[in-house]
Amino acid sequence: MSADGKLVLVVEDEVAMRRFLRASLQAQGFRFVEAATVREALVAITTHNPDLVLLDLGLPDGDGIALTRKIREWSRAPILVVSARGRESDKVEALDAGADDYLTKPFGMNELLARMRVAFRHHDAELGERAPLVDVGELHLDLERRRVTLAGVEVHLTPIEYRILALLGRNLGKLLTHQQILTEVWGQAYATHTHYVRVHMAELRKKIEREPARPRFLVTEPGVGYRLRDRDDAGRGG
Amino acid sequence: MVRVAHSGRVGDAGRRGVVRPGGWTGYAVAMVLVAVASAAALIAEAVLALPDVALLYLAAIMLSAAWHGRGPSTFAAAASVAAFNFLLVEPRFTFEVAEPRYVLTFTMMFGVGLVISGLTSRLRTQQHEAEAREDKTHALYALGRALAAASGPTETMMVVALQARRAFATEVELIDAQAHRDAATDRDDVARPHAAAIATALTARRTTASSGALVVPLVAGDAVHGVLVLADPEPLRRPIDPDFLESFARQGATAIAQARASADAAQAEGRARAEEVRSTLLAAVSHDLRTPLAVITGAASTLRDERLAPDERDELLATVADEAERLERMIGNLLDMTRLHAGGVVLRAQWLPLEEVVGSALLRLERRLGERPVVVTLAREVPLLWVDAVLLEQALVNLLDNAIKYTPDHGEIELRSFVRGDVVVIQVLDRGPGLPAGLGPRAFEKFVRGDARHRDGFGLGLAICRAIVELHDGTIMAFVRDGGGACLEVTLPCRVDQPASAVDAPVVKEWA
Structure with a gap:
């Protein structure tokens, strides 16, 4: 990935974590700003206008979710939140508040870079033209002609299955919460019917996954949501 | 401390309307009864002979004896003789007696009155005693039954206090002897007025506090388990029977002692088990957490050596990553277990x-x-x-x-x-x-x-x-x-x- 000297703001109270991230990100060609508290983070965002924010939700002095909301009030820069395993509700809240993705501590550099790559790509896509074609290995989505093919063979999807797949496809690699999918596909009124998503997702997997119980494309993030795995996405198991 | 305020004045004893000897009510009622008998006699005199009319007075004396006991009924007997003499015996409306045979009539009337009064009031006393015995048996039975349903020392003490309030119909406090000793300097406000008496009671003696409250130790075995403080009984109530109080206190004390003993045993067992788990955990933590840490530390220090061959370096780095992952898994498990056991997990x-x-x-x-x-x-x-x-x-x-x-x-x-x-x-x-x-x-x-x-x-x-x-x-x-x-x-x-x-x-x- 070409970092192009992009500026990353790391909001993290642990000195050791900041040291590791600084060394690793600078080695990848990123510029690096750091903040240890919510207050420092707000100052850093206004003065440096970073290209991406890496935000630890477990800050001692405040609420990372509130900070996410505040950043979103006037910046579209991708926000990646970092949290511990078992805090799924925090993750969902952060994502619904406008964060782009999350990482579970501890994470490896490959995983972080993969998430950053996806986030930058979406950021760029939002500003520019949307690509009408999505390719993930054998899976091919043509969003303009509403066609889905698997290894060159057309797959017949119901309208709802297509909407879900197209939504995930347009957000390739990005995690979408159950809420976000429900709202986009069914509308606000169905925001609590999360089993709708799950049932249709199961049907969708039967059509496009070779082994639906070991999906290659449609990955579940338990308790949070789904993502369409990118070709070079390191995934959660990485 | 358990404190049970007695609300309302109607207790088991109070409801029977028992009036203590010496109350003026009995004498007033006797007076009224004699007056009623006199009025009846004056009316009946027209059709009845004088000795028959005298029987009306005996009825008044009997009623007085049945209702109010010996004192009022003796007074009724005397008043009857006087009224009979004054109202019905010639010369009327004087206390003079014209014929000497009436002296015998008066004596007989008074004597029969006294006998009736004695018999009736004894019957009455026996009946009251039987009722009181029944009350006490019932109270002890109720205590036993309520105690059987109680679990744990706190609940047991609560039951004793509640049952004491019902049995003695007065405000009751139950002071936990253990807590009282533990917090001798930091006593509850309510306990303070009786502090001296409680201190005495704690050495297993029944006492009366200066406020008039009855302070009863609950003794089982050699230990005082609590102190029952009964507020000053109301003046118009039957006094508390000391034997009954003692039976009650003994039964309550035994129950509290048993509840404490079993709670202590359960706690000791739990502590022993927790101790075992803790030592196993410590052993596991000290060995199993240190192993991956030792590997990581060793590998990291070796990696500083610049003469390492690239494949050796790769191998060491892989080792660091693997061991760190293992460590993460172990810590994750420990945290999961702790959370699941602490009951902090909400099922979503x-x-x-x-x-x-x-x-x-x-x-x-x-x-x-x-x-x-x-x-x-x-x-x-x-x-x-x-x-x-x-x-x-x-x-x-x-x-x-x-x-x-x-x-x-x-x-x-x-x-x-x-x-x-x-x-x-x-x-x-x-x-x-x-x-x-x-x-x-x-x-x-x-x-x-x-x-x-x-x-x-x-x-x-x-x-x-x-x-x-x-x-x-x-x-x-x-x-x-x-x-x-x-x-x-x-x-x-x-x-x-x-x-x-x-x-x-x-x-x-x-x-x-």
Whole structure:
């Protein structure tokens, strides 16, 4: 990935974590700003206008979710939140508040870079033209002609299955919460019917996954949501 | 301290309207009775002979005796004689007696009056005593029954205090002797007025506090278990029977002593078990956490050496990553177990297809599985499950992780699910060494490892599984598999109220 000297703001109270991230990100060609508290983070965002924010939700002095909301009030820069395993509700809240993705501590550099790559790509896509074609290995989505093919063979999807797949496809690699999918596909009124998503997702997997119980494309993030795995996405198991 | 304020003045004794001897009411009533008898006599005189009329007075004396006892009825006898003389015997309206035979009549009348008064009031006393005995027996029986239902020292003390209030019909405080001694300097406001008496009572003597309250120690064996403080009895009430009070106090004290003893025993047992778990945990932590740390520290310091060959460097880096991952797994397990045991886990159940949970568990284990193939067979009839996605995934990860431990590099692991009766069965099967003899259900206890050579973790994985499965009202078991290996089986309840099909939901948003 070409970092192009992009500026990353790391909001993290642990000195050791900041040291590791600084060394690793600078080695990848990123510029690096750091903040240890919510207050420092707000100052850093206004003065440096970073290209991406890496935000630890477990800050001692405040609420990372509130900070996410505040950043979103006037910046579209991708926000990646970092949290511990078992805090799924925090993750969902952060994502619904406008964060782009999350990482579970501890994470490896490959995983972080993969998430950053996806986030930058979406950021760029939002500003520019949307690509009408999505390719993930054998899976091919043509969003303009509403066609889905698997290894060159057309797959017949119901309208709802297509909407879900197209939504995930347009957000390739990005995690979408159950809420976000429900709202986009069914509308606000169905925001609590999360089993709708799950049932249709199961049907969708039967059509496009070779082994639906070991999906290659449609990955579940338990308790949070789904993502369409990118070709070079390191995934959660990485 | 248990304090029971007596609300209202109607107690068992009070309701019977007992008036203590010396009350003026009895004499007033006697007066009225004699007056009524006199009026009746004056009317009856026209048709009856004088000796017959005298019988009316005897009736008045008897009533007075029955209602108010000896004093008032003796007064009634004297008043009757006087009234009889004054109103009915010639010369009328004087106390003079014309004929000497009336002196005999008066004496007889007074004497019979006294005898009737004596007999009636004795009968009355006996009846009251019988009633009081019955009350006491009833109160002790009620105490016994209420105590049998109480559990734990606090509840037992509460029961004693409540029953004391009912039995003695007065305001009651029950001071916990233990707590009182512990907090001698920090006494409750209510206890302070009786402090001196309580201090005396604590040395097992019944006393009366300066306020007039009765202070009774509850003694069982050699120990004073509490102090019962009965507020000053109201002046118009029957006095408290000391024997009854003692029986009551003894029964209450015995019950409190027993409740304390069994609570102490349970606490001691719990402490011993906790101590055992803690020492096992400490041993496990000190060894198992240090091993990966030692490897990481060693590898990191070696990596500083610039003369290392690139492949040696790669190997060391891989070791660091692996050991760190192992450490993370162990700490994760410890945290999960702690959280599950502390009761801090809230079940966020949702309708889920099992396939989805299996998928995410396998994805999480992708690296750990390596070259081991996993054969997944999920029966089509398996319904949606009402489960917590995160917790169930963790349970599956732990079950699979256990199978990985006992499966060689290219060995196959199987995961099956089907419906059996009204449960969904999930089985994880391996071809490892099976279950060591006698392990059976112990496999799911904390810090139990099937094979001591597998020092990868604390033996918490399956205990976490069990905790999660039980949180879902499910069961977990381990079997030896036909043809060798182990089968770990989880069952989860199949809910019949499956949600309405999502296909039926109308699409309200037109998608661009």
